[in-house]
Amino acid sequence: MRNLDITTLRSFVAVADAGGVTRAAGFLNLTQSAVSMQLKRLEDMLGLALLDRSGRGVSLTPAGEQLLKYARRMVDLNDEIYSRLTMTDWEGEIVLGVPHDIVYPVIPRIMKKMQRDFPRVRLQLLSSYTSELKDLFARGAVDVILTTEAEPGEGGEGLLDVPLRWYGAPNGTAWKTRPLRIAFSRRCGFRPVAIALMEREQFDWELSVDSESDRTIEVSVSADLAVTPVLEGHAPAHFELVPNGVLPELGMQKICLYAASARPRIVEPLVEMLRNEFCSLRGRSDLAAQ
Known part of the structure; x- marks a missing residue:
């Protein structure tokens, strides 16, 4: 041989x-x-x-x-x-905070690569809302966070621009009703954006579902009881994109990266992987399918 x-x-x-x-x-x-x-x-x-x-x-x-x-x-x-x-010098724990609606498709790939390339590093994933993640980051409770914002805040880095779109149930009709029935999570960062836009456009709408639970929002929308704003390509499989032009446009949101300035060496590969993975998604319309 x-x-x-x-x-x-x-x-x-x-x-x-x-x-x-x-x-x-x-x-x-x-x-x-x-x-x-x-x-x-x-x-x-x-x-x-x-x-x-x-x-x-x-x-x-x-x-x-x-x-x-x-x-x-x-x-x-x-x-x-x-x-x-x-690679005994690459040891320790990293806490990565990510909004639940952008976990897929990038984060599973990142976690797999980190485990493969840096097996002595424990990557802990924390999923929450952008506002809470920024609070935790400010207190030093997480090492790296991703956020969804109109513009990155101080110390933030914009990784990807994504349209904010209306989603409803597959073959649903909730988007046709007037007043338009909308489902919002109380802590969702897209809520004030959408409400301000509807008021400015003087569009006839009502708050149909107001909940702390994202699962409640998902069930309500998939049951065709309301529509809700979601980043394009990041909606659950049981959501369907509302046809273009029938509801007010929601504009763009940025997926942003924040990493502590005084971070340990083991964070650097994670930050670089996040940059590369989101850069590869630019121009893609099938983000959630990969």
């Missing part, structure tokens, strides 16, 4: 992801010739052509496609073993 080299497999994965040797070399901090030599060594060892170099770019041959899934698993397992046994 012959042993595959992890460094060579890492270069192969990088070339497949980058679509070319030059870009992959930059990601790996190697020269282009070094990466090319590693790929040639891998092909010679296996006796297979892994890359199709006939076009302008680089694409995988059928053998390369087959190898790629194994190479990813081997590189990931190598990195996980190394992290668990050697």
Whole structure:
């Protein structure tokens, strides 16, 4: 039996992801010739052509496609073993506060990556409303928070602009009624935004459901008793977007990031992951589906 080299497999994965040797070399901090030599060594060892170099770019041959899934698993397992046994300086606990309506799709991916890359770090998730999270952050009770606001406050960083939209029940008719029946949670930050807009537009509406419980709001809306404002793409599966133009536009909200200035080193990777993940969602309309 012959042993595959992890460094060579890492270069192969990088070339497949980058679509070319030059870009992959930059990601790996190697020269282009070094990466090319590693790929040639891998092909010679296996006796297979892994890359199709006939076009302008680089694409995988059928053998390369087959190898790629194994190479990813081997590189990931190598990195996980190394992290668990050697990264003793990355230890501790991080408390991350996130509004419940933007937990998906990003936060599960973040928690999985943190567990994989920093297994000695315990990431504790706290889900609450923006106002409460900002209070906890100000008192130092949480290390990092995400918020939904019209604009970030002092020390905040805007990550993503998301439309605030009206949602109702699938195939529902509550959005057609006048006065418009609206369901609001008492602590929801979108409540004053929507109320101010309806008053300014002199739109005929009434408070149909007023509750401390988000579950009550969800049940009421899904039962077609009312509509409610939700960030586009972040609504529960049993909600449906109200058709455009029939109700007043609610404008945009920002998903913002706050991280303590005097934070421990272990927070830095989390902050960078959050930036990258939300940056990848820009321009996407299927946020909650991923």
